[in-house]
Amino acid sequence: MSTAYFSFHGRLNYFLQRDQKEKQIHVDFRGMQSIKHLAESFGVPHLEIGQVQVNGREDALNTIAQDGDRIEVHPIQNGCPIEPRFLLDCHLGRLAAHLRMLGFDCLYQNDYDDSNMAEIVQHDERILLSRDRRLLMRKVILYGYCLRSLDPLEQLMEVVQRFELKAKVQPFHRCLRCNHPLEMVDKDVILDRLEPLTKKYFDEFHICPNCGQIYWKGSHYERMQQVLTKLKGGEV
Numbered sequence: 001m002s003t004a005y006f007s008f009h010g011r012l013n014y015f016l017q018r019d020q021k022e023k024q025i026h027v028d029f030r031g032m033q034s035i036k037h038l039a040e041s042f043g044v045p046h047l048e049i050g051q052v053q054v055n056g057r058e059d060a061l062n063t064i065a066q067d068g069d070r071i072e073v074h075p076i077q078n079g080c081p082i083e084p085r086f087l088l089d090c091h092l093g094r095l096a097a098h099l100r101m102l103g104f105d106c107l108y109q110n111d112y113d114d115s116n117m118a119e120i121v122q123h124d125e126r127i128l129l130s131r132d133r134r135l136l137m138r139k140v141i142l143y144g145y146c147l148r149s150l151d152p153l154e155q156l157m158e159v160v161q162r163f164e165l166k167a168k169v170q171p172f173h174r175c176l177r178c179n180h181p182l183e184m185v186d187k188d189v190i191l192d193r194l195e196p197l198t199k200k201y202f203d204e205f206h207i208c209p210n211c212g213q214i215y216w217k218g219s220h221y222e223r224m225q226q227v228l229t230k231l232k233g234g235e236v
Helices: 010-015 035-041 093-101 114-124 152-162 187-193 196-201 219-232
Strands: 002-008 024-029 049-054 057-059 070-075 086-088 106-108 127-130 144-146 183-185 205-207 214-216
Touching (some): 010 070, 024 035, 086 093, 086 114, 093 152
Parallel strands (some): 086 106
Antiparallel strands (some): 205 214
């Protein structure tokens, strides 16, 4: 039997049990076990991990742990080396709409299972957003984030901060229903689809060429503007 001693830093403590937080903790193991495997045995998904130090020297997550190793595990830095294109699990429909409202490409269906999502992120190079730690621990998933909050607006702030998205926001650029980029459309072209008050008070319209949804700067737009103002001020 071998023993390794772990210290998890910063936001990684979120994943630990209460009596493990901010402490050096040990794990006993047999055979050849990677640091990744042992770290995940504490509930910490590998894609949340950044720098790893073993016995005071920088090392890799796939390093095989040795008896007596003292391992320092730091959270991954904010940002992401790939384009911010997301895949959201079936419990995150409102977050998907908020991210699309900011202009980000978000795949979401309420019938995706874990195997579907693992295959999509592997072949489509997307960032997986989920609260399911076991899903995020799948080896094929390279980029992702475990959401802490249950509130969709707080989740939005988490994602914006974690992936440094503020400078990449393009509001009202994408269909909230199907994720397709919007196009401007002349009012005359869609006049027969508009309610009387909409015809009277609004002149600028966008349409989704994929699903036909029409958008204009009504009450929904005003609510989303309020979200954007809070987001830019870091208040969400």
